[in-house]
Amino acid sequence: QKEVEQDPGPLSVPEGAIVSLNCTYSNSAFQYFMWYRQYSRKGPELLMYTYSSGNKEDGRFTAQVDKSSKYISLFIRDSQPSDSATYLCAMSGRSQGNLIFGKGTKLSVKP
Amino acid sequence: GAVVSQHPSWVICKSGTSVKIECRSLDFQATTMFWYRQFPKQSLMLMATSNEGSKATYEQGVEKDKFLINHASLTLSTLTVTSAHPEDSSFYICSARVGADRGNSPLHFGNGTRLTVT
Numbered sequence: 001q002k003e004v005e006q007d008p009g010p011l012s013v014p015e016g017a018i019v020s021l022n023c024t025y026s027n028s029a030f031q032y033f034m035w036y037r038q039y040s041r042k043g044p045e046l047l048m049y050t051y052s053s054g055n056k057e058d059g060r061f062t063a064q065v066d067k068s069s070k071y072i073s074l075f076i077r078d079s080q081p082s083d084s085a086t087y088l089c090a091m092s093g094r095s096q097g098n099l100i101f102g103k104g105t106k107l108s109v110k111p
Numbered sequence: 112g113a114v115v116s117q118h119p120s121w122v123i124c125k126s127g128t129s130v131k132i133e134c135r136s137l138d139f140q141a142t143t144m145f146w147y148r149q150f151p152k153q154s155l156m157l158m159a160t161s162n163e164g165s166k167a168t169y170e171q172g173v174e175k176d177k178f179l180i181n182h183a184s185l186t187l188s189t190l191t192v193t194s195a196h197p198e199d200s201s202f203y204i205c206s207a208r209v210g211a212d213r214g215n216s217p218l219h220f221g222n223g224t225r226l227t228v229t
Contacts, residue, residue, distance in 0.1 A: 008152065034217050043117070043204050043220035044155070088154065090218075098145055099218055103154040 003027050006089055006102025015111050019076040023089035023102045026070065030091040030100075033065050035074045038086045038104065047087075048074065079109045114138055115207050117221030124195055124228055132190045132224045134205030140185035141207035145218065146178075149202040158203075161188040195228040202226075 006023045013019055021035075032051055036044035048063040050056045050072075056063045062075040072091075076083055086106045090099040114137040124130050134144055142163045147155040159180055160168040167180035177199075179191040192199055202225050206218040 006154075032217075036220075041202075041223070041225065043115075043206075043222040046217050046219065049217045098157045098160065101154045103152075 003100050004089065004091065004102045007105055008103050010106040010108060012108045012110060013079055015079060015081060015109055017079050017109070019074075019079050019083070019107060019109075021074040021076075021087050021089075021105050021107070023072050023091075024070055025072075025091060025100075027091075027093070027100075028067075028070070029093040031094050032092045033063070033072050034090045034099065035061075035063055036088040036090060036101075038088060040085075044088055079107075081109050081111050084108045115205065115219050115221040117205055117224055119224055120222060121225040122227070124226070126196055126228055127194055129191055129193045130195055130226060132192075132203055132205070132226075134188045134190070134207070134221055136186045136207050139207075139209045141188075141209075142185060144182060144188040144205055144207045146180065146188075146190050147204045147206065149204060149223075155204065159190075161190075163188075192226065195226070197228045200226055200228045 004025045035048040037047050038044045050063050050065050053065045053067040060077045064073040086104040088104040089102040092099050116135045116137050118133045144161040146158045148158050149155045157170050158173045161180045161182040163182045169175045182188040202223050204223040206220045208216050
């Protein structure tokens with residue numbers, strides 16, 4: 001079992017839809033959870049950063065972490081064509097320098 | 112926000128030559144930088160951790176003599192792909208943290224370097 005599992009998609013939704021992206025993980029030591037957005041031929045851009053379980057909201061984006069289920073989610077409300085990108089989940093432990101990434105989910109928002 | 116600059120953004124080289132990629136932290140000091148590689152439709156795979164003033168730490172399966180890392184200052188790390196082969200063609204991305212190198216601060220990434228070896 002891989003440390004981080006993420007459905008690669010592709011996921012196609014109409015503009016204005018609510019998008020749900022998810023990752024599961026196996027390492028209970030993970031405490032820090034991130035979502036990155038990566039446009040084609042660009043480096044990942046940090047979208048959301050959360051610690052431990054709970055929710056965090058930033059504009060149209062909401063990140064949820066359920067440590068008991070080892071499951072994290074990113075919700076995008078009122079999705080826009082500009083949201084079309086690959087979304088990567090990433091996580092790390094308290095003393096871990098590097099991040100463990102999911103494979104990324106490719107999202108396409110159709111106008 | 113923190114900015115990580117990577118150069119060049121793309122490079123094409125002939126098989127057998129060496130290519131150097133630079134990674135700079137523009138508005139903060141980074142004692143540690145991370146080098147990742149990403150193949151098409153794959154996730155980012157950590158290659159090595161670059162430590163300022165000391166040797167880099169390589170992940171299992173990554174040849175340290177092929178991927179030379181130098182972290183000579185608090186704002187610059189370089190990755191040199193030596194004797195490049197077509198199978199080295201990939202997207203190389205560096206990253207760094209603001210502040211202490213612990214899991215409690217996120218990584219910021221450069222825009223990557225697309226290497227094509229012909």
